[in-house]
Amino acid sequence: MAATTDIKQLRIATRNCGFIDPESLDDYIAVRGYEGLAKVLTMTPAEVVEVIKTAGLRGRGGGGFPTGVKWGIALSNQADQKYIVCNADEGDPGAFMDRAVLEGDPHSVVEAMAIGGYAIGATLGAVYIRAEYPLAIKRLRKAIDDARAMGLLGKNIFGSGFNFDIEIKYGAGAFVCGEETALIKSMEGRRGEPVSKPPFPAQSGYWKKPTIVNNVETLANIPAIVIKGADWFSSIGTATSKGTKVFALAGKIVNVGLIEVPMGTTLREVIFDIGGGCPDGKEFKAVQTGGPSGGALAHKDLDVAIDYESLIARKSMMGSGGMVVMDEDDCMVSVAKFFLDFTMDETCGKCTPCRIGSKRLYEILDKITKGHGTKADLARLKSLSDSIKDTALCGLGQTMPNPILSTMDTFGHEYEAHVSQKKCPAHVCTAMLTYTINPAKCTGCTLCTKVCPVECISGTKKQPHVIDASKCIKCGACYDKCKFDSIIKM
């Protein structure tokens, strides 16, 4: 573990995670739980919206839309019923921030939903959570039940006349159901397919009523903003992005885990000072932010101060907070293929560019990694990506080409090497690998012959051995076994 004495992290959304018993309402009350709700009930809804606007809080679910503005739209839309929905679908590979908040501090989300409900004039809230999160569901359910039993949910909360209650809706774990319009369809018991916006949910959402959809982490910030004030919150972060962001560090990084840093922290601080760099002394190569919708950032981006705009300027995006770190042993074409494999599985199939396009993109990438790619394929990747971005209906399709475009941009030479020299510079794509024995180094110890599963290594004892390339299945067993570094992988 890298020794860091500098305090680079600031925990607002995760302020209570690991410090309080999530199953105890008393523990939450001890950290001034539900005081934020009590406070807003003495204000007008418009004043509450104003506080969130002034704080500069933006959506942590990926889009970064100003939360106060969204609440304001829902407030101004008159309706007999409005809803506030907490999006706990969390489907990005490598992301687990929302689960940690729900498992560690569920009351903060419950309280925030009640605050949001009051601000927009909703008496009903729903949490849309994936069924694969049983512990989060259990703790959330207990939090809702306990709050209700104490009169902190239900009728006439704090004697103010405000009524509010929350129900839980379960998702089956489809990535696209995290998209707000698909989420609403799924909540209504219909097929989880996105619909075109406008109308936005804040105008016409759940059962066609004005509906606010907010991410778990967005909500977890709200009670802190209400209690500590909008000015406190807006004093943290950059000009356009206020507060902190929780990231899940995963992949080739020493300190795998959750972190929360002020907006404006650099990638270098996140990956090296907090994350401890890549394990085993390997060289850092890239970090994917924004999951399958984002892009790969490289060495040249390390000093970028992270906020919504700076990441988009670097052809990636904030996303919900997954950060997958890659080191020198990772092949960027394979990384792009990994994400396309994911989106290809998760496309809902409603529109053609995304349904067919993801498959075609994946096929081209697969062809390149198998050593059959051509220069024309690179051009096709690019033009197909561009047209999918322009024509797909929802965010899933529109952002799906990002991992390809950003890796082609920064690691174009790797794509080149795959198609022109039929080489994978990181030695990942097995189809293009060859294993040979360096006769100058081989001592003829015979160890490799014993591990080769297809018995394609031959030679007499104490004499240099040779690999029969026509039979070799490139399993790498000999390479790992040889004590004399005599086997060359290239």
Place this chain on the structure above:
Amino acid sequence: MSTIASLDALRARREEILARQKARNGKIVINVSLATCSIAAGGKVALEAMQDEVALNGIANVEFMQSGCMTFCYAEPTVEITLPGKAPVVFGGVDEAKARELVTEYVMKGEPVEGIIPVTYERVVL
């Protein structure tokens, strides 16, 4: 239990809880992270081993609590121990053996045990 029907009632309730928590100050508090991640890594095993070791050694003034994710995936299972009058210390990689060692060395003798996770964050307390 009666409901909390006003801000004053909430504040009164908080005072009560804080007073109760203050009474805990003279105790050793062992806080085991029990989120999905930590349970998968063996958090419950660590908890049970420590409860067992505490009982074996007849230590009376220990209070166990559970919490959610302590955020240190790379070092799960994690356990936070607060000795009376001392700052809380988080230990990582607490397998069954380490759990017992924490009780016999750190809790009973105040001897340092390997695996301390440094505090690299500031936490906003409301």
